[in-house]
Amino acid sequence: MHKMPRIWMDYCTFLTDQNKITRTRKVFDRALRALPVTQHHRIWPLYLNFVKKHDIPETAIRVFRRYLKLCPENAEEYVEYLSGIDKLDEAALTLAKIVNNENFVSQYGKSKHQLWNELCELISNNPDKVQSLNVDAIIRGGLRRYTDQLGHLWNSLANYYVRSGLFERARDIYEEAIQTVTTVRDFTQVFDAYAQFEELSLSKRMEEVSKVASPSEDDNIDLELRLARFEDLMERRLLLLNSVLLRQNPHNVQEWHKRVQLYEGKPHDIINTYTEAVQTVDPKLAVGKLHTLWVEFAKFYEKNGQVDDARIIFEKAIQVPYVKVDDLASVWCEWTEMEIRNENYEEALKLMHRATAMPSRKVAYHDDGETVQARLYKSLKVWSMYADLEESFGTFKSCKAVYDHIIDLKIATPQIIINYGIFLEENNYFEEAFRAYEKGISLFKWPNVYDIWNTYLTKFLKRYGGSKLERARDLFEQCLEKCPPQFAKNLYLLYAKLEEEHGMARHAMAVYERATKAVPEKEMYDIFNVYIKRAAEIYGIPKTRQIYEKAIEVLPEDRTREMCLRFADMETKLGEIDRARAVYAHCSQICDPRVTTEFWQTWKEFEVRHGNEDTMREMLRIKRSVQAMYNTQVNMMSAQMLSSAAATTGTTADLAPGEKDGMRLLEAKAAEMAGSAGLVTRSGNIMFVRGETQGNKQDKVVNPDEIDIDDEEEEIENEEVPIEKKNIPSEVFGSLKKDDLND
Structure with a gap:
């Protein structure tokens, strides 16, 4: 029994090779009747290949229908066969069943969306061959189902009517599409197809007219109509695109403004757009500033001389439940400015009085639970404009009352206080102005109060x-x-x-x-x-010495150098050469010769003009000492780092012999450098600089104002004294500390 399928297969194959079509078909049918269903899958592939090979469509269709009852999952193979033999109506019906079957799984791995696109393409490209399906209903069903492919589906539907020769119907489909799509991508797909359709229609009609020897008037009118239709479509592109964006978000204020600009020169369309905008945009969902739509709407009427209509718009605008108080305040201010532009000053003052009127009960300005209309009375924007109007068109008493009210509400800013003071001063109420400044000072703290204090003090000094x-x-x-x-x-x-x-x-x-x-x-x-x-x-200049000394004590190093140079220059001009030299010597301790070359050049020039060989040699010795000091500081830092590392890992005795030798070499080198620089050290710390006698006393420059140094100190040679104390008059550095000189 298990050999029967094989026998039937061999028999069928033999008959197929003999080209005995009818007999072979009957043998296939007998085999399917004789074998159990579980063995049919071995016969059907041979049977299907047989009917495909011998090009017998009617027989093949009947065979496929029987086959699909057993294997419905292979319906795509049937669709391919039908498409190959140009039986597109049957193919479309089968493909539609596949798409509507939620449990169908493609044997080729296609998604439902891909199968739907194949169906749309098949029925839209072959309207004359697909008669059994309602193409319009199928594609519109896809539009509701696949909202991410609207552009492609709309183009498929329009293409169906174009191929059917229903051009007006296709044009209606395109118009419907561009009025309903909600993404720029879909709009671009539809619009490009629409424009191409109109262009081809125009060019084809022009070819037809050009072939006619004498075109009739109807031909010319039809041609002009097609041309006008194409031009109108291209002109509407930006407007249509704006409609798409507004369908995405109808609460986008900026897009409504762009739409109004696109209607420039068309007042009726502009009015309709503004009306639709203010009715559509929800204040709580608005993207942008909603009040600008109302303001521009009113300004449009104002520009066209319809001020009364503009007032009606503003009256409606102040009743809108805006999200922020500032939006409502802006509407009131714009309304007031419109009245000022039209020279209705009394009306402007009345508007500001209405806007700042106290509500029936006091509410907090930042209480979002209350309406913006109830919180408007604390809007600084409205009060500021009210104060400006009162200054320009009101009385002194009314203006003063407005400023006082602002201060009482505790919404004043430093600028409001300053403006109030200036207003009172301009009206010769000086003491009132000073009291206003004092009120402002009590309201604010530093740093906000700085401008008020500055203005107050300046005005007070100017007055009194x-x-x-x-x-x-x-x-x-x-x-x-x-x-x-x-x-x-x-x-x-x-x-x-x-x-x-x-x-x-x-x-x-x-x-x-x-x-x-x-x-x-x-x-x-x-x-x-x-x-x-x-x-x-x-x-007088001599009295500035103490100030210079104070400055040198407290200023940072870079500024101290500048101050020392100025101090020394002043002493030089006064003839106090020794004082100047002492200042240079003091400043030298913060002047690294490798960095501050300008200072050392200045001192050198000073010694060339006012010193002698000994003073020049002393200056050079100090320069070398300072240089060595900065070098030694670097070496000391290195030694401290090494000592800290040794403390972490162990004592010197714990080091290996090679490491001991390295430490000794470093210490010896540091000591040698300190000795060559004239530095006397104790326990590794710098104590002072070794000094030398600079020639005989009679060789020095004589200064009658110089204070004598003790004879005992003059007789000591090579004594270790701080370099700053050598040949320095006591008056110069009498107020400086010893530690400052040694630093």
């Missing part, structure tokens, strides 16, 4: 000068009490100027002294410059 000196001093002291360092500079300079012009010089100097401590480090240099300049003008 030195007639109310004690009051001015009290104001300055109150201002500077909690003033941050970054705002102190200008205030101290203003205070010092007051004391110079109307007070006492020593008070001014005291203010400058306080300023040097109150300002940030980066501004100290500027303050010291002003301090030195004013001290020189008031007391």
Whole structure:
């Protein structure tokens, strides 16, 4: 029994080779009847190949139908066969059944979407051969089902009508498509196909007309109509694209503005667009500023001379439930500006009075649970414009009341306070202005109060000068009490100027002294410059020595060098050569010769002009000492690093012999370098620099103002003394600490 399928297969194959078609078909049928169903899969492939090979469509179709009852999963093979023999209606029906069968699994691994596209392509490209299906209904079903492929499906439906010769119907499909798609990709696909369709239609009609010897008037009209239709389509492209974007998000305010611009020159369309926009956009879902639509709508009427209609638009706009109070405030301000442009000043003031009216109950400005209309009374934007209008068109009393109301509501800014003070001053209410400044000072803290203080003090000094000196001093002291360092500079300079012009010089100097401590480090240099300049003008140049010394103590290194050079230059001009030399010697301790070459060149030029061979040699010796000091600092850091490493890993005795030798060599080298540089060390620390006597006393430059040094100190040669103390008058560095000189 198990050999029967094989026998039938061999028999069928033999008959097939003999080209006995009818007999072979009957043998296949007998084999299928004789064999059990479980063995049919061995016969059907031979049977199907047989009917395909001998080109007998009717028989093949009947055979395939019987086969699909047993193996419905192979329906795609049947569709391929039908497409090959041009039986497209039957192929479309079978493919439609496949698509509608939710349990169907493609033997070729195709998805339902791919099968649907094949069906759409088949029925749209062959409208004359597919008669059994409602193509329009099938494709529209796909439009509802596959929303990510709308462009392709719409083009397939339009293509079906084009191939059917129903051009007007195809045009309607294209119009419907571009009015319904919601993505730019789908729109682009449909629009390009639509434009190509219109262009081909136009070009074909032009060819037909050109072949006619004498075209009739109807032909010319039809040609012009097709051309106008194509041009209109291309002109509408941007507008259609804008419609797509608005279908994506109808609450996009910016796209509504773009749509209005596309209708430029068409007032009725613009009005309809604005009307549709304000009715469509939800304030809570709006992307952008909704109030701009209302404002531009009203401005459109204003530009066309319809001010009353613009007022109606604004009246509706102020009732919209905006998300932010600022949007409603902007509408009120725009409405007021429109009235001002039309010179309706009284109406503008009434509008501002309406906008700032107190509600029936007080609400918090930031309470989102309340409407924006109820919170508008605390809008600074509206109050600021109200104050400006009152200044321009109101009375002094009404304007003052507005400013006072702003302050009472505690919504004032420093600029509002300053504007209030200037307004009162312009009307000669100076004390009222000063009281307004004081109110502002009580409302704000640093740094916001800086502008108010600056304006207040400037105006007060301009008004009273030195007639109310004690009051001015009290104001300055109150201002500077909690003033941050970054705002102190200008205030101290203003205070010092007051004391110079109307007070006492020593008070001014005291203010400058306080300023040097109150300002940030980066501004100290500027303050010291002003301090030195004013001290020189008031007391004379010699009185600036203490200021220079103070500056050298507190300034950072780069500024200290500049101050030392200026100090030395001043002493040189005064003829105090030894003092100048002492300043150079002191400054040299922070001047690395490899970096600050300019300083050493300046000192060298000084010695060339005012010194002698001994002083020049001393300068060079100091230069070498400073150089060695900076080199030794690097070596000391290395030694400290090595010592810390040794402390971590063990003592020197714990090191290997090679490591011991390396440590000894490093120590010896460091000691040798310190000795060659004239440095005397103790326990590895630098103590002082070895000095030498610089020639005979009578060879030195004689300075009658120089303080004599003790004879005992002059007789000591090669004594180890700090280099800064050698030949330095005590007055110059009397206020400097010994540690500062040795650093």
